[in-house]
Amino acid sequence: MADWSARHTHHWRDWGLEELLAAKGATTVSLVVPAHNEAATVGDVVTRCREVLLETAALVDEVVVIDSDSTDATYEVAADAGAVVHRAAEVRPELGVQRGKGEAMWKSQFVTTGDVTVFMDADLVDWDTHFVPGLLGPLLTDPAVQLVKGFYQRPGAEGPYEGGRVTELVARPLIALLFPPLAGLVQPLAGEWAVRRDHFAQLSVPSGYAVELAALIDTWRTCGVDAIAQVDLGRRAHSHQPLLDLGAMATQILTAAWARSTHSHHAEAIALHQYLPGPDGAPHSRAVEVPVVERPPAAPLL
Numbered sequence: 001m002a003d004w005s006a007r008h009t010h011h012w013r014d015w016g017l018e019e020l021l022a023a024k025g026a027t028t029v030s031l032v033v034p035a036h037n038e039a040a041t042v043g044d045v046v047t048r049c050r051e052v053l054l055e056t057a058a059l060v061d062e063v064v065v066i067d068s069d070s071t072d073a074t075y076e077v078a079a080d081a082g083a084v085v086h087r088a089a090e091v092r093p094e095l096g097v098q099r100g101k102g103e104a105m106w107k108s109q110f111v112t113t114g115d116v117t118v119f120m121d122a123d124l125v126d127w128d129t130h131f132v133p134g135l136l137g138p139l140l141t142d143p144a145v146q147l148v149k150g151f152y153q154r155p156g157a158e159g160p161y162e163g164g165r166v167t168e169l170v171a172r173p174l175i176a177l178l179f180p181p182l183a184g185l186v187q188p189l190a191g192e193w194a195v196r197r198d199h200f201a202q203l204s205v206p207s208g209y210a211v212e213l214a215a216l217i218d219t220w221r222t223c224g225v226d227a228i229a230q231v232d233l234g235r236r237a238h239s240h241q242p243l244l245d246l247g248a249m250a251t252q253i254l255t256a257a258w259a260r261s262t263h264s265h266h267a268e269a270i271a272l273h274q275y276l277p278g279p280d281g282a283p284h285s286r287a288v289e290v291p292v293v294e295r296p297p298a299a300p301l302l
């Protein structure tokens with residue numbers, strides 16, 4: 001793990017723009033932003049990335065927002081900001097419709113053209129466009145690298161490289177227990193990562209929030225840990241989900257990890273029991289049906 005960290009941990013400043021553009025050559029890059037009810041922030045993400053990375057620097061060839069079942073104005077805001085926007089449910093509808101972030105990312109493979117895909121969350125509030133060149137650095141300069149993960153400091157956290165609640169209480173312990181070669185990843189759940197298109201198309205993709213951890217595990221298993229690199233992107237802040245919603249995220253991540261351990265599961269949904277005060281003030285159980293479907297590798301369907 002220490003060896004991997006030493007070999008494959010970078011800083012976004014390690015590459016200059018000219019160097020990256022020269023390394024890019026004819027390689028095409030898609031920036032994909034999965035977005036569920038992000039009308040408040042998606043416009044800023046799209047506008048800044050389009051202006052800086054596509055129009056000024058020509059480092060990105062398309063900015064694509066996958067609207068993931070939004071009920072607000074995400075679609076219109078993203079389109080007005082200059083993104084190509086697709087509704088996840090309308091992409092290859094004959095393949096069926098699932099809910100979730102991973103579904104939006106899986107479906108993106110059918111509407112993007114880049115040799116390399118950079119994923120970025122739509123709910124970023126403290127970030128900058130250098131995230132994208134930072135993530136592209138290892139992919140454009142090292143042909144052995146298949147997947148690049150961002151890491152960052154989170155303003156307000158007690159320790160500079162603390163992850164969020166699911167990262168520290170679920171993902172990191174799972175990695176320690178079941179997937180120790182991945183323990184060098186500082187932010188294993190970061191939504192900012194980049195992957196070669198051909199590689200992503202070979203991966204089975206959980207439709208919910210386990211997409212990040214699954215991609216790391218499956219890349220390590222199929223290509224070795226040296227196919228993964230990580231890049232320090234500086235600071236990043238995002239909006240926070242309520243604790244009970246993170247219970248569903250944690251259930252999805254545990255399910256995908258379990259499927260990749262020596263055990264496996266066959267359910268499409270798992271009932272997660274959570275407790276809220278009832279009218280009498282006593283704890284009342286709420287069963288949340290957490291979807292845990294996986295999409296097969298996209299390659300045979302492309």
Ligand SMILES: O=c1ccn([C@@H]2O[C@H](COP(=O)(O)OP(=O)(O)O[C@H]3O[C@H](CO)[C@@H](O)[C@H](O)[C@H]3O)[C@@H](O)[C@H]2O)c(=O)[nH]1
Pocket residue numbers: 033034035036037038068099100101102104120121122123188189190191192209210211212213238239240241249
């Ligand atoms: O059904 C959904 C839910 C979320 N999103 C989008 O996915 C991104 C991240 O979602 P968010 O709910 O903000 O996730 P976080 O609570 O921030 O979760 C962190 O941890 C997750 C688990 O690894 C990662 O998927 C996230 O990218 C990472 O930011 C945002 O653009 C969302 O709009 C969708 O597209 N569809």
Ligand SMILES: O=C(O)[C@H](O)COP(=O)(O)O
Pocket residue numbers: 163164165166167168189239240241246
């Ligand atoms: O990354 C995580 O662990 C989850 O998204 C939760 O993050 P938060 O505790 O910062 O909301």
